[in-house]
Amino acid sequence: MAELDISTLTPQQLGPMLRCWAAGMENVEAGVELLIAHRYWLERADFRASCITADDEGWSPDGTICSIATIDWAAVADTAKDTDAPPAAGSMLRLACALADGRTHAVALGKELQNLDRSDVPLILEAVAHTTGWHHTDAPVQVTGTFEQ
Template identity: 35%
Template structure:
């Protein structure tokens, strides 16, 4: 089995996607993948990610499954003393993965930049299963009730 530090970011991404199971976990993983910043931080990678041999995405290929230890990632996030957009993306991902997050979601969203907001919107839509229903919404056009497609 490889060490997590031996894997290139592209292999981390592939392994995380193969490991994630369920809309919320997939959404949280895709949020981290889309952001990319956290996967380039060795301290985060060593703390929150691990190579596993088994799980829902395991097969006989040479590709590794890379599990996210959401509890360790949450403890890592709790030690961060800045409140920027990058940290907000990480904390939203933790919330999607079922971890309690602070500050509240409304405060986190207020810290996002345009790229982070776009990633979070896509992640929330995935967590809600919109990708399976073909649901599309214009999110900048004001509030309105969506009718079924």
């Protein structure tokens, strides 16, 4: 296996590599998908350099060899503690980390949700649903922002 230079990889290249690594671990898939969909962090070279490693020969879930990228969630948590990012981006990073590895990196959910931009909320709802396996059901859901049923 040969480690790839993370500085040469674009967010578009990293997406499939991260998905290959996370496949089958719903909580990690949710954290990865949140980072991919939000885009802010994967576009930051400093984040990629400190939190992501890539290799040209990893194992995919079906047993084939693929390029793979992994996230060091402990490094992500450290980045989230000391960041110059806007509050919403910092909260998205902490929430992605908590979804992927909540036993180690729990967050104060109410506090983090208050920082989110309107466009972030659907991403969080999708990530939470994914973590719980909702994507394996045929049950549709419509989020209205109210608790009426």
